[in-house]
Amino acid sequence: MKAFVAATVLACASLLPFQQAAAKPIEIKFSHVVAENTPKGQMALKFKELAEAALPGQVEVKVYPNSQLFTDSTVLQAMQLGDVEMAAPALSKFQKYTTKLQLFDLPFLFKDIEAVDRFQQSPEGQKLLKSMEGKLLVGLGYLHNGMKQLTANDPIRTPADISGKKYRIMTSDVLQAQFEAVQAIPLKKPFSEVFTLLQTKAIDGQENTWSNIYSKKFFEVQKYATETNHGLLDYMVVTSSEFWYGLPDDVRNKLKVAMDEAIVYGNKIALEKDSEDRQQIIDSGKTEVIKISAEERQQWVEAMKPVWNMFADEIGADLIGAALEANN
């Protein structure tokens, strides 16, 4: 009997490491490039809080802000290789994976963020979340940041003012064409390098949202910000299809609920930060915010309009039509 008990104890003890291994939480590394006090930074932290509360001991979400883990030019490849589970790159950064998302970069496409939201929630917008499944990437949802403004060391009011100036852009051919349309010189550079490029005057300016201009201190090294609202900077939260569809159903469902809630939270922050950070920049006294007239704005619209035709075939006229419909 004693021998039987000893053998049973031994057998149980030898199983222990496997049981512990089985109980190890699923690790979700969420990599992003912005500061924590931004819509994306706050959304990622909210997702961590909600996911870990819904699946206690079953998942551990590790958020890496400020390009600590990957830059936007490396994160998607890392995701395909299984080195990171979640990210939310700007919609301008998916060009290598689908040409369809170039839609969101067309200048002056959406009249405001409510129109963007209507399009993103429409059947066409939702279909785009699945447009990269062939490349092993799945979109879990869209997150807003806001409309882009132009910063510079000279007052920019009309397209003529920007001619010949070097502007940092995200890795998007549409954005390249947009700046070339106004005779500026676009340079594709990672977000993590923008502050230094501006500080050292290697570039003259950049386009971004109020929240990024404020949180990354671009306003400290640029004298002017022109309120053009000429384009959109929103995100797609993505994960690898191998990771996502490999999860047990109940875990995947609970993570999706947590993500949906975190996105609602992040969108609320985006709305607040858009006006708060604009005001913080004005209050700093370091950057003058220039408001342009309706006539000046129309000059930008006309100068940049040819970009639409250049990309219409790659994006699809149906998609452009659906986006325009959302403006009504």
Ligand code: SIN
């Ligand atoms: C981001 O908001 O994630 C970065 C945007 C940029 O690269 O300008």
